Amino acid sequence: MDGVRFEHEPDAAIFAEYGLSRVWPCTPQPDGANELFTVDGSDYGPYPARPASPVWGPHEPISVTGEVAARIADHLNTLNAGCGLTVTWDGGSGLIFTWDKTYRDDEGTETVTPDAEGRYPIGGLWPWMRWSDRG
Template structure:
């Protein structure tokens, strides 16, 4: 996966549903979640994320990002995977390079 409209990623993840839409949630390993955190810290979009001491990711956004401020906490599951989705559109990264929306 990659964040639609950016060069961030690729983020290998496991879909949580059989059908795909850009705002779906995928499961990511802790290592991949850390890469997502690092990429968000390089971007100035109004969305930030903090890795808490217990492994929880806390996504926080301001009014410039979604119209009103908010936050979402994501805790790892029993296998240490993070369910991340719904905060930005995902795009599928092709094995040949590039996303499905890139020419």
Template sequence: MAIRPTAIDEIVHDFEHAYQDAVHARVRITSAGLAYIALTIRHHLPTATKIAVQVDSMTLTAVHSPDEVLWKAGDGRDFDNVATIHVCPLLTDVLTFGRDEEALDDLGWDKADGNPGVYTATLPRHLFTVDCTTYGPYAADPVPDTWNAHDPIRVTRATAEQIAHDLNTHDAESGLTAAWDGLNLVFTWDRRYRDEPGSQTVTPEPDGRYRIGGLWPWMEWTRRADKA
């Protein structure tokens, strides 16, 4: 029996919708996983800012601070056991969802010079959620001491995509939506959200980061806040 054209359209639509959901789920898992890894490492190495990872074997090879290499695989320090027992299983979980080069590039991971298969990732120090929600956590650049909840945070393209997806999926009736126009992220609202309809366009800065804020209050994320 031939499949009805409308049934084919429905199947294609369902597939595309499921695929996009999977892409956003991968971004969320990998971003939240890196945040979890950062918390685990900094419990033992508080000044850690970056890690190096052998992607194919999904192993941690080094931990860096801004000034020095804090740890290298097999150097005999106490952190060897932490890396093996705690960090590497987390890395396996994270990279299972996104270890191809395109996925890692999208997440802001960098290829290590002169080390094939090794990527470096900056450990997030500041994690945010939308106030009074469980969205995120969203990794952002450090904010100044004068920052307040309505100020913007700076995020990668992948994180900006996740913010837009969460807004459109979970707050569809709020009157505020987000859509991509090429490289620009456009927020649009109607009278359900503010007294006057309007829009805000966020353009990428020279380093590719997006400065998002002013449309809702941010809150710094903690595991306690996420469970509240």
């Protein structure tokens, strides 16, 4: 299945019947090139990024530069203010996502730090969508 992209998302019953998740291998880009992503169901972005792993789905992280991470944080805090999810810098290079019961059932935090390449794997708090897949 390596490199397979669905043109549409199969019915949830099919996934449940076979015990599969909604994660499928993404089409590798040449030399780790960026694609454009947006927050699913929004007009935010596009954000240049690449999937953080070879197996990617909408709730999996995308890998972004520090500049793009700052842009995502700014958009979250200004364009989506009041949603119950905020992000701050930890005083160093980490991003702290904080949410309340408005956003999820339980309050929580998640700290995202850069990987060995200096890129931030951001995901799991909302679904991502490839910019080219917008309808």
